[in-house]
Amino acid sequence: MSDGTKSRARTMGPMARWQPHAPERLLVAALELFEERGYENTTVIEITERAGLTKSTFFRHFRDKREVLFGGGAMSGLLATGIDTAPAGAAPLEAVAHALEVIGREAFTSDRREFSARRSAVIAANPELREREALKKLGLIATMTGALERRGVPDLTARVAAELGALAWEIAFERWRGTASRDDFAELARQALTQVRAACALC
Incomplete structure (x- = not known):
């Protein structure tokens, strides 16, 4: 050489x-x-x-080995971008739906379904990781709330829409990561949002 x-x-x-x-x-x-x-x-x-x-x-x-599984803020960035770029006349939950579509395109693609299920299993088996997952969820709700407020949505409405969006995300993710599922995450998220809104109407 x-x-x-x-x-x-x-x-x-x-x-x-x-x-x-x-x-x-x-x-x-x-x-x-x-x-x-x-x-x-x-x-x-x-x-x-x-x-x-x-x-x-x-x-x-x-920062530490725990953070490897939690994306380093990437999801928060995608959520904020999705809400910021939703159509100007979109209602709060429609803006959240747009953000979940962005998440589906960029992060929850079909080739990552099995990997995401494995990640969830590792988190479920460890209390420290479950605690970090809960904190991440709170952070994502805060991100959605802030992004909605930037669109002029009142504080309480933004908080409620963000909470409902997080619930729809959780439901959609559980369905999407299932080995039998072949539906796109974005479609599952829209279905979950519709079901969540219908359930709220019955309360």
């Missing part, structure tokens, strides 16, 4: 270890290890080794 080739290899090596799709690689590695060894018995070092990345790369994207 020439000196020039060696120099290029040294330059490309570290880049290849952390640049391309690092968060996704860390997520896949972490989920595999959590399934194999349990969340409590898995370390950050083991996750980075499985992903072929470095410890510094891990902490560039996540």
